[in-house]
Structures are given as C-alpha cells and as structure tokens.
Amino acid sequence: MPPSITLRGVSKVYRPPKKPPYLAIDGVDLDVDQGRFVSVVGPSGCGKSTILALVAGLITATSGTITIRDDPVRAVRTDVGFLFQRDALLPWRTVRENVSLALRFRGLGRREIADRVDPWLARVRLAPFADNFPHELSGGMRKRAQLAQSLVVDPSVLLMDEPFSALDVQTRNLMENELLELWGASGKTVLFITHDLEEAIALSDELVVMTAGPGRIKARYPVPLPRPRNVSEVRFAPGFVSLYERAWSDLRDEVLRSYERSLRSAS
C-alpha cells in the first residue's frame, strides 16, 4: 500500500510573543500507509497535537515536508476529517445543521444535503435528536455527532486528537467500538492521538511512541491482533499484554523524563 500521510524531517518551533521560542517537535519522520489505523502515544506536551495540526495544515511546519496522498500540505486541508478533543460542534446550530456544514460549504443543494445527512444521522443513532442543540446531548452523543460531521464528505484520511478522552470509561469503550465499526471496511487512513496506551493498542494496526518534548519518534510497533476486534475483550487476547509491556517500558521512561522536567522548571 502506498503511504497516505508522510512526514519527512518535520520540526515545529513555536514563537509565542514575549517568550522564548519553543521547539515542540524535532525531525519527525512518519509514514502512514493507506487504510491503516495508526496511533501515536507520548507524554503530555510532547507534541502530539502539534503533529496533527501540522498534518491538517492548521499550522505550518518550521522545517520538513508533509504530504497527504502525495499532495504537499500548504494550507488547511479540507479533504481530511478531524476530530478534536474539545467540543467543536457549533453550539448555535442543531445536530442536523452541524452535520450538514461541510456539504453546505461545498455549495450542495437542500435535497442533496438531506439525502446525505439523513443516513449519517441514522448511522450514528442521532436521528431522533436531529433538531436538538449540542448542549441538549450527552458527551457521547456529541462525539457521535462530530464523527458524522467529519465523515459526511467521506474523507479518505481521518485525524483524531484524543477524541474520547473526555468520556467516561463505558461510553468510551462503546465509542471506540463504533469507530472501529465505521472504519471497518471503509479503507480510510486513521491517524489517532491518545495518551492511553491501552486504547492505542486496542484500536490500531500500528503504534508509535514519542519521546518527551521536543517530540521525536522513539519506537514503532506493529499490532498483530486479529480484526474485527472488540475493545473491551481484546485486552485479554494473547499478544496484547506482551506488546503493552514492551511499549509501556518505552513510554514510562519518557513520561518520567517529562515529569522530572516539569518539576525542575517549576522550581
């Protein structure tokens, strides 16, 4: 399979006003093959969100090149789906209007929009809530609405930044299974960010561990677990535990390093 997303020597220096510049990620090389589900884990502040924002073109890299399907990222990419950690639904729009946004921006007519939005509302089980406002939904329902919102234009690449970290454990497992189901035979490439190693292994084909900031790629592990998976059962599968232990020993060192550094900078 050809790579769908590539990063070559990508670095990002933030230059906040009145503060010293900050190297967030340093020389990151990463290939994500088409149709693969790849998760990135790393300690807090190591630059995970930065990588995703760079791929989506929300911010520009200080050096290095990023391409999505051989097309260099120069501006905001509208051919990807992006799931934010924080609520990103427009609070003044109903669920249906929110899910319709991408189609409206593309200038589709009312009927076409309805024809494409209705199946998505049904698929994420929000049809009965189509005319509710986001604040009238539960956290899990809002996440499903956001999934529908970004998938309605059928992007071939899905970027997800800790999308489920604000949910309780049960809702989270349900959402993870729903995501796997939606992704299933879709052939979409997923780049998934999380700080939860268990979630990362349960969902992915491949696991990427990052170093404490400035973020570099420390290790990559293929995840040899069969699909289809059920996230609440897969953690008992043979292979899960040994992979978890190996990846955790990598991750633990970086988390400790990041923690020590935060203590030092606090004192």
Next chain:
Amino acid sequence: MSDTVTLGVERIPLARRDWFVRALQLGVILFFIGAWEGLGRAGVLDPFYYSRPSLFLPRIAEWFAPGSTAGDIWLDIRVTLTETVLGFVIGTLLGLIVGYAFARNRLLGLAFDPLLSMFNAIPRLVLAPVFILAFGIDLASKVALGVTLVFFIVFFATFAAVRDVDQTLVDNVRILGARRRDVTFEVLLPAAFSAIVASLRTSAGFAFAGAVVAEYIGSNAGLGRRIATAEAFFDSTGVFGGIVLIALLALLLDSLLQLAEGRSSRWKPRRER
C-alpha cells in the same frame, strides 16, 4: 406488597410557587404606593416636593384624556420611542461593525484603542448639551446621545466575543471547508450576536435614558420635555407623573426585549429548574 415506589408529595418551596411570588411582588408595590400616600397625607413627605400617588396617578390619566391641555401625550411617547429606537439601532450597528473590524484587525484595534478608551471614560450624559448645540433641538441630538451610549456597550461585547471566540470552532469549520466568509457568518458573528443579545436589554435601556435626558435638557417634544416643563412650573405632580410614565414604558420595553432574548437563545445551555 406492591413493587411501586410511592414518592412523597414533593414540597414545593414558596419561592417556586408562581402565584405566591406574583402576589408578593404586587404586595410590595402596593405597600410602597400606600406608604408614599400615607406619609404624604400625614405631612411627613411634603407633597409640594414629593407629590402623592393620589395626585399624579389622576394626572397621568388626565394626560391621556382627549383634549388634554398639557399637549398630546401620544406625540410625546412617539417622539421619545422614535429617538430610542433610532439610537439603539444605529448604535448597535456601528458597535457591531467597529467591534468586528477591531477584533479582526490587530493593528486597527491597537491604533484606536487609546482614543476609544478616552471616549468611553467620558460620562456620556455631559455630551448632551454639546449634541444639542451641534445637531439642534430636534430628533438628531437625542439620537446622537443614544448612539454614543449604545455604541460602546455593543462595541465591547462584539470585540470581546470575536476576539475570544473558541479557536477550536474556527479550526473545525475551516477543515470542514469554510471560506473566510463562512467563518464570519457561521462562527464569528453568531458568537458576537449572542454577546450582543445578552447586552440588548442594557443597551436599549441606555438608548431610552439618553433620549429622555437629552429631551430634558433641550427639546420641543418628548417625555423628558414634559418633565422639564412641569419642573419649570414647580409642578412636582407633573414631574412624578412623567417619571412614573417613563418607568412604565421602560418596563414594557424591557419585557419585550426579554421575550426576544428568550426566543433567540434557545441554543444556550440553561439550568433546568
């Protein structure tokens, strides 16, 4: 034993019983009027200065009677309301446009910041005589005062709302394919509108106050004029009649806006009672 659980009859606190609250509110008002009347009759409050409800309430009725000698009350009300609405609408539009422009263009905002802060620091009512000299004794000067009052409220509300808009919302719609114009109309302006709606009642109140004060200082018509005339004749009953009428109008205006506010903010989270 049945499986059904009987809930105890829930005791509704008094503060939640609508009829009780209403009766209480009415009682407070009646007590206030009664006390005013009583103190006036007992000679504690000199009616020459403070009038009495039994004097100014009939006076208001007299104003509304056909062929009243005090001039057409409907004309006065119409004049004051026209000035209020114009001041409110123009001030809101200007505040919205300038607030939006300043929030979007950093340099513009920085350049004008000291000047605007200075203007905002001026107690606006002292501008009334200036406006009357500059724009004459009619409508324009009253509207101008209302505009200066409303403008700053809406300007600051819009500016803050657009500047502090949740960047996640903007990033999200951009990835969904929003162009610059879409970002403005789908995210920035709605965020600003909700701040403006929240300040709607305040700014309408200010427009009304601006109109009345400017009329009081110099005009040929309006409720402020009516009060100034009564004052010139040492007619405290006329003054209080005008004040009460203005208060009632302000109350009416406010409840209309409250209705509009409720209708336009259905999307906002509200604590269930």
